[in-house]
Amino acid sequence: MTQRYADLAFDDRMARVDFRVATNAHIVVDTDVCRSCTTKACVHACPANLFVPTDDGGILFNYEQCFECGTCYLVCDGGNAISWSYPDGGQGVVFRHG
Amino acid sequence: MMRDRAGPSGAAVTVEPPATTDFDAIVVGAGPAGSAAALELARAGHSVALLERGPFPGSKNVYGGVVYGRVLDELIPDWFERAPVQRWITRRQTMLLSDERSLTVDFRSQNWGSAPYNGATTYRAEFDSWLADHAQQAGAVLVPSTVVTSLLRTSGGRVVGVRTDREQGDLTARVVIACDGVNSFLAKQAGLYPGEHAEHTTLGVKETLALPKETIDERFGVSGSDGVDIEILGGTGGVPGGGFVYTNHDTLSVGLVLGLPGLAKAGLRPEEILAELKRHPSIRPLVRGAELVEYSAHLIPEGGYRTMPRLVGDGLLVAGDAAAMCLAAGIWLEGVNFALGSGMYAGRAAARALAADDPKRLREYRTLLADSFVLADHRKLRNAPALVLSDRVQQRYPGLVCDLVEGMFTVENPAPKPGLRRLLRRSAKRNGVGLHQLARDALTGLRSFG
Ligand SMILES: Cc1cc2nc3c(=O)[nH]c(=O)nc-3n(C[C@H](O)[C@H](O)[C@H](O)COP(=O)(O)OP(=O)(O)OC[C@H]3O[C@@H](n4cnc5c(N)ncnc54)[C@H](O)[C@@H]3O)c2cc1C
Numbered sequence A: 001m002t003q004r005y006a007d008l009a010f011d012d013r014m015a016r017v018d019f020r021v022a023t024n025a026h027i028v029v030d031t032d033v034c035r036s037c038t039t040k041a042c043v044h045a046c047p048a049n050l051f052v053p054t055d056d057g058g059i060l061f062n063y064e065q066c067f068e069c070g071t072c073y074l075v076c077d078g079g080n081a082i083s084w085s086y087p088d089g090g091q092g093v094v095f096r097h098g
Numbered sequence B: 001m002m003r004d005r006a007g008p009s010g011a012a013v014t015v016e017p018p019a020t021t022d023f024d025a026i027v028v029g030a031g032p033a034g035s036a037a038a039l040e041l042a043r044a045g046h047s048v049a050l051l052e053r054g055p056f057p058g059s060k061n062v063y064g065g066v067v068y069g070r071v072l073d074e075l076i077p078d079w080f081e082r083a084p085v086q087r088w089i090t091r092r093q094t095m096l097l098s099d100e101r102s103l104t105v106d107f108r109s110q111n112w113g114s115a116p117y118n119g120a121t122t123y124r125a126e127f128d129s130w131l132a133d134h135a136q137q138a139g140a141v142l143v144p145s146t147v148v149t150s151l152l153r154t155s156g157g158r159v160v161g162v163r164t165d166r167e168q169g170d171l172t173a174r175v176v177i178a179c180d181g182v183n184s185f186l187a188k189q190a191g192l193y194p195g196e197h198a199e200h201t202t203l204g205v206k207e208t209l210a211l212p213k214e215t216i217d218e219r220f221g222v223s224g225s226d227g228v229d230i231e232i233l234g235g236t237g238g239v240p241g242g243g244f245v246y247t248n249h250d251t252l253s254v255g256l257v258l259g260l261p262g263l264a265k266a267g268l269r270p271e272e273i274l275a276e277l278k279r280h281p282s283i284r285p286l287v288r289g290a291e292l293v294e295y296s297a298h299l300i301p302e303g304g305y306r307t308m309p310r311l312v313g314d315g316l317l318v319a320g321d322a323a324a325m326c327l328a329a330g331i332w333l334e335g336v337n338f339a340l341g342s343g344m345y346a347g348r349a350a351a352r353a354l355a356a357d358d359p360k361r362l363r364e365y366r367t368l369l370a371d372s373f374v375l376a377d378h379r380k381l382r383n384a385p386a387l388v389l390s391d392r393v394q395q396r397y398p399g400l401v402c403d404l405v406e407g408m409f410t411v412e413n414p415a416p417k418p419g420l421r422r423l424l425r426r427s428a429k430r431n432g433v434g435l436h437q438l439a440r441d442a443l444t445g446l447r448s449f450g
């Protein structure tokens, strides 16, 4: 089936990527710090769209479909808001056409 | 107990100097740099472990798609008969995009379509695995699915091994080579980097799009195993960076490189900017009807020579992206060749230091690099990243050039055609560029590339 780009929902886009989901989160976000963050740079910059702003100004974060790229901790304005690391060996994203 | 994690906040672990070591050398990361280093060490007869956090080499790695082969001639002389190549690049285009317009410089060389070949498209999962196989065949021990979480260091500061996330995961060695890519926590733990460097880092996002081979051949004007590489300036939604379209056998790699500070400020999402690029009248006909098979992202160290860390520590060498040895400035991207070259020289310097049992000889790595294309090219192009990522080159020159060319080619008779000089003045003015500035940038460009 051919798919025109514009019709492709983000979930479908992510469904094309192979993830070996780990049981432990490799990234932890301190949502208290996020509440006072004015840029919310992570929300736009994360290519996997894993940062979702909540009504109370905090952040909801899901590590499961992470590309392990490092963008979030580098653009994060909140200093220590993000504890960033790689998933345990062999887990996480597996690219086939990288 | 909280497990040790790799990450920016990790610290080296202090240990007693080991009486004997598990390996002569440990190489961290089975990308091109790591496999080249391990290959050289194994060939020289040293015991070497090649540690990789992915389940197989290449599984964590993303790039645009073109490997330039010259350095492989030295590493694996018959590489072009064996490497898992998608297509050989015989046509290379540089495209300037401005609103709905574009100007393309199109170069074709059939010389590149036969041995010794200039460049090829290949998937990292295949290329990196192929290269790691060579290291293994030479005797290196590949240990996949293993994250190195920290360096082991003596109280005197000498690196003597690594801690991994495995049970009983410490491994000792007489030398460690950090080839752990763009986020290199090991180089940072060793204090070789002065500070953070978000401003010299770009985010690469890429779509792999399936199309029948015949359709690709037709659209890109190639046949057989010939392929095309298009590098794009503009089309990044105002975020400093660039784009690319590369042909594989029956897929296209279409992507963007976006400067992190600009991306953080833009409030645009990477895949939206990519969607815009794909809607451009010059790109849309190339990608029409293609089906997404993979979406991916990875960071690129774009600062070049000026942002490299110290390359040699006590018992430690750094190579490839871990040492910011990627030559990337929006429109062109070379990194695998520099990773291969620097990994090879790191392996060589380590092998000599081991053979002479003299850790001080690790410093020869720097000399080997300085005598090779790795540092020569980087030094020569040290001003290029800043120029190419400058506001003028990014925001104004594509429009200026398109205005100029549009003026040249628009026919408005009976009104007489304006002369080239007048057109240039008009285009420069329209795009807010002073002619002095233009001349200065042209000079910087000439000095860098000339
Ligand atoms: C979008 C994009 C487009 C690009 N286009 C091109 C191009 O067309 N041509 C080109 O030549 N270059 C290109 N590059 C640059 C190129 O990808 C890099 O320069 C090159 O991959 C660097 O090789 P490396 O071996 O140093 O690092 P990497 O290839 O990043 O390899 C590092 C390895 O280390 C592993 N690792 C990291 N940390 C650990 C740890 N703690 N423990 C264990 N293993 C670890 C990783 O899993 C990985 O396998 C591009 C890059 C990007 C992102």
Ligand code: SF4
Residues within 6 Å of the ligand: A029, A033, A034, A035, A037, A038, A039, A040, A041, A042, A043, A051, A059, A075, A076, A077, A078, A079, A081, A082
């Ligand atoms: S940028 Fe950092 S502090 Fe701000 S919302 Fe995102 S994670 Fe939180």
Ligand code: SF4
Residues within 6 Å of the ligand: A027, A045, A046, A047, A048, A049, A050, A065, A066, A067, A068, A069, A070, A071, A072, A073
């Ligand atoms: S590492 Fe990359 S993909 Fe993962 S959460 Fe951070 S920005 Fe998103």
